[in-house]
Amino acid sequence: MDRRELAAFLRSRRERITPADVGLPAGTRRRTPGLRREEVAQLAFISTEYYTRLEQARAPRPSREVLTGLARALRLSDAERTHLHHLAGAPPGPAAGPPRQVRQSIVDLLRRLPNAAAIVVSAMYEVIAWNDLAAALMEDFSALSRRDRNLARRAFLGPHQDERRLYGVTDAGEFARATAENLRAAAARYSDDPELTELVAELHAGSEEFARLWASHDVCARPTLCKTFRHPLVGPVSVNCDVLDLADRDQRVVIYTADPGSPSEEALRLLSVIGTQRMEVPG
Template identity: 80%
Template sequence: MDRRELAAFLRSRRERIGPAEVGLPTGPRRRTPGLRREEVAQLAFISTEYYTRLEQARGPRPSREVLAGLARALRLSYAERDHLHHLAGAPPGPPPGPSRVVRQSILDLLERLPQAAAIVLSATFEVIAWNPLAAALMEDFSALSPRDRNLVRRAFLGPRPQGRRLYGVSDVEAFARTSARQLRATAARYPDDPEVTRLVHELRAGSEEFARLWDSHEVCAEPTLCKTFRHPMVGPVTVNCDTLDITDRDQRVVIYTATPGSPSEEALRLLSVVGTQSMDVPG
């Protein structure tokens, strides 16, 4: 346990958080930046005396429960959480579960891509953010439950009317292989997360194809550079696929763009005007 570094780290993290960020009043007499020690202690469910001793580099080694409370109270990222554990001499365990919280800067980025369809996927392939063109191209995700927004579940267990399995994408078989492989890696990162466990059990029980892919123990994903959506209103839309990793949240931004001057670009332009209003057959 590195008491001095732990104390300095806790103090620096405490001072960067404004009271309003955690629902506390600012107050006219607040002289120090960030939160007060007693406020952090309250949020972490520990005594103020104990937290003060930690910041003064004279506290005992905190338990994993205390470290979890501090990480939650100080709003630490996964990397900061791991660092906290290492400073306390307690190697970190696996993260609690895949994050569904999308940074505001990423949400702003989606809105700034009016000519591209863009979505954000969690580590379990749940669509957790999207822009209007993505909803027009694929489906109005706002009308779906989180369960029904999961693309790996839709690929293996979802509706398949008139060959429109997973929105009629041309690479559905490759996507199925890739998603099964990436989900296996996700399950290894979050071995104690009940939601991940339930998803895997559901897919194995409901899809022989998924069970076969899962039992192959492959974890290397196949990159997707281009795919074609078979849209019920505008027909085939061929797009380039680019993926940006958000490593600190274990999320991915997937951006679909059409080649300039192509019929698919015209189709996307039409969809950007029509939106989801004429979407009559969800895939």
């Protein structure tokens, strides 16, 4: 345990966070930037006295539970969390489960892509961020529960609306294969995560296709470069599919764009106007 470095690191992380960042009132008479020691202690569920001793390099080695609380209270990144554990002489174990929090800069990026449909998916294929055009092209994810926003569950178990599997994409079979392979790799990275274990068990029990793909033990999925959505309102929409890996979060940004001047580009423009509203066509 490097007490001096740990103390300096805690102080530096505390001073960069504003009360508003963690939902606390700013108040008055703050002589130093960032949070007060007692505020960090409150957020980490430890005593102010113990936290003060940590910053003074006088405390005994913190437990893993205390380190987890400090990482949460100080809003540490995965790299910072690992560094904190090493400074405390307690190397971290594997992450409990796939990260679900999306960086604000990525959320802002999605909003700045008005002509592209874009989503962020976790390692277990949960859609955890999306822009308006993605909701119009695929589904209004804001109206779904966390469970129903999982694309792996949707691909293998449905529902398949109007006999359109997974929003009518032409590569549904290839997507299913890639999903099974990526989930197997994720299950090895997060072997202790009960939610991922439950998802794999549910897919295995409910889908013969998933059980067959899982039994192959393949873990190397090929990227999909283009696909076509069969949309119920605007018809087929052919898009290029680009994936940006967010290695620090084990997440992927999936961006769908149409070729300039193509009918699919016009369809996306129409969808950006229609949004997620339902259009009733007189019979």
